[in-house]
Amino acid sequence: MTTHDHQHVPRGALSPAHARRRALLLAGAAAAAGAGFAPGSTRAADKVRTKARIVIAGAGAAGLTAAARLAHALDGAQITLIDARKEHYYQPGFTLIGAGIKPIDYVVSTTAEYVPVGVDLVPEAVAEFDPQGNRVVTTSGKAYPYDFLIVATGMTLEYGLIEGMDERLIGQQGIGSIYRSPGAAYATWQALSAFADRGGRGVFTRPATEMKCAGAPLKITFIAEDHLTRRGKRSKAKIVYNSNNRVLFSVPIVSEKVRMLFEERGIDVNYERVLKAIDPGKRIATFTTPGGTEEQGYDFIHVIPPMRAPEPIRNSPLPWQTGAWAAEGWLEVDKGTLRHLRYPNVFGVGDIAGVPKGKTAASVKWQVPVAVDHLVAQIAGGKSQALYTGYTSCPLITRLGRAMLVEFDYRNNLVPSFPGVIAPLEELWVTWVMKTMALKPTYVSMLRGRA
Amino acid sequence: MKELDPTIVLAVFQEMLGPLLWVLLAVVVLGLLAFVLLLVRERRIVSRRLVGAEMLGILGGALALVLMAKVSSSGFTDAGGPADWFLIAAVFGAGLVGSTILVYTVAGWWSVRRQSGRFAGSA
Numbered sequence: 001m002t003t004h005d006h007q008h009v010p011r012g013a014l015s016p017a018h019a020r021r022r023a024l025l026l027a028g029a030a031a032a033a034g035a036g037f038a039p040g041s042t043r044a045a046d047k048v049r050t051k052a053r054i055v056i057a058g059a060g061a062a063g064l065t066a067a068a069r070l071a072h073a074l075d076g077a078q079i080t081l082i083d084a085r086k087e088h089y090y091q092p093g094f095t096l097i098g099a100g101i102k103p104i105d106y107v108v109s110t111t112a113e114y115v116p117v118g119v120d121l122v123p124e125a126v127a128e129f130d131p132q133g134n135r136v137v138t139t140s141g142k143a144y145p146y147d148f149l150i151v152a153t154g155m156t157l158e159y160g161l162i163e164g165m166d167e168r169l170i171g172q173q174g175i176g177s178i179y180r181s182p183g184a185a186y187a188t189w190q191a192l193s194a195f196a197d198r199g200g201r202g203v204f205t206r207p208a209t210e211m212k213c214a215g216a217p218l219k220i221t222f223i224a225e226d227h228l229t230r231r232g233k234r235s236k237a238k239i240v241y242n243s244n245n246r247v248l249f250s251v252p253i254v255s256e257k258v259r260m261l262f263e264e265r266g267i268d269v270n271y272e273r274v275l276k277a278i279d280p281g282k283r284i285a286t287f288t289t290p291g292g293t294e295e296q297g298y299d300f301i302h303v304i305p306p307m308r309a310p311e312p313i314r315n316s317p318l319p320w321q322t323g324a325w326a327a328e329g330w331l332e333v334d335k336g337t338l339r340h341l342r343y344p345n346v347f348g349v350g351d352i353a354g355v356p357k358g359k360t361a362a363s364v365k366w367q368v369p370v371a372v373d374h375l376v377a378q379i380a381g382g383k384s385q386a387l388y389t390g391y392t393s394c395p396l397i398t399r400l401g402r403a404m405l406v407e408f409d410y411r412n413n414l415v416p417s418f419p420g421v422i423a424p425l426e427e428l429w430v431t432w433v434m435k436t437m438a439l440k441p442t443y444v445s446m447l448r449g450r451a
Numbered sequence: 452m453k454e455l456d457p458t459i460v461l462a463v464f465q466e467m468l469g470p471l472l473w474v475l476l477a478v479v480v481l482g483l484l485a486f487v488l489l490l491v492r493e494r495r496i497v498s499r500r501l502v503g504a505e506m507l508g509i510l511g512g513a514l515a516l517v518l519m520a521k522v523s524s525s526g527f528t529d530a531g532g533p534a535d536w537f538l539i540a541a542v543f544g545a546g547l548v549g550s551t552i553l554v555y556t557v558a559g560w561w562s563v564r565r566q567s568g569r570f571a572g573s574a
Binding site for chain 1: 458459462463464465466467519522523524525526527528529530531532534535537538
């Protein structure tokens, strides 16, 4: 960890230019960049001594990264990581499995191998959050009191909210869904490949809820189109992308670019279509539209389920109480500091955070250091000025072998890491190379608190 | 790029290559050392040997591109813009320069050994 950053950004007040320079997710990735977000308080040399009890709920990308950074920054803290799942999934790789590029084991490892020394891993799920009592209770009934809580539970995929849909259908009868699991991503590839051999009508969807990796629905559409083209079956196929709203991507300039690419590739677009029901036997998908429901037949359909907070979070006082995010249960945190707006000793990072942008690994990479800096500064009796600007990144695959390196922030500004070298709206091989070669090592380094 | 942090780059490459990273770094460091020692000893560049090494270097550059294509499940035919051409040139260049130096050095030390062997034999 260097502390150079900190010398010219006293306690973190980020100028836009600085924020942009820091917005180098692909840092080591391209071996050309790398702004270490290295708050002074996390320097190994001067760890903060404390007896604080810190509970981290969830050991996915955000939880593990937080654990690593806290373990680096604190000496004597009692850090407890709670998660029942033994496998760790590198979720940015799911699309590559669904594309037939990578095998299942590319994304599967174990949680235990990333748990830092000095951090206790409790192999259970949190059943109850009690922020008034400053404790969480696990499924076995054991209570874990805390001084600070980091909520990194992730989200749940609600396939059941689509009538007739069952996650066991993935891979059968032309139904694909890369989101569910590595196995489901591979089953999706088999269904997609069978479709690319025959042609027919391919239907692509996205839910009306907040979702993780909002680029994934577009990527899988582009990938399907490319496989059909490569197999000489493009003329026998119709590809229809159904957007839940009136745009293709939340960042207007990217949305326009995708619209142009879809037009160029002959991909039809329907706006304001949300998958409501599916009839696997008849291969009919029913969508809600502003004017009622609409049925679409399909030979292949890519289903992306509604997503929301896990039940214990929704049943707790932690989510937003009003507004669009209340029903889905996202955590009511400040979008700049990730600190809970009502419970100041609680932070929310990763997918569960109720912030306007980015449920991605790139967001995790930039959110966690900010939340940890605030937490550590508070323990040390100071105050952090670190701010998360909403930076996130999406290597938007537009065909096999090419992708656009789309990086943006809360304000829908493009924040390219390599301005003048890697143009954000250009389909490039170098971006694909990063996605396939460098992103996973960068991600793993992030889990270990090293990037 | 003034905030380039070598520790992050190193961490990423370590994850990417595992122990192979150290093997590669060792080859680079030892190769360069052997190359410099050879130059010091011979006090000149043997142009015949250099041309031969460059010929094999072209092969090394091509090999680097093939390797890159394999690990990235794609190829330079996917290039879509100037950044891609730059990457292709960089990969080819690295392969070319690396293998040229390596071949030149190995061939150089080989002939040095043979010559000293001959002297030893005639002595």
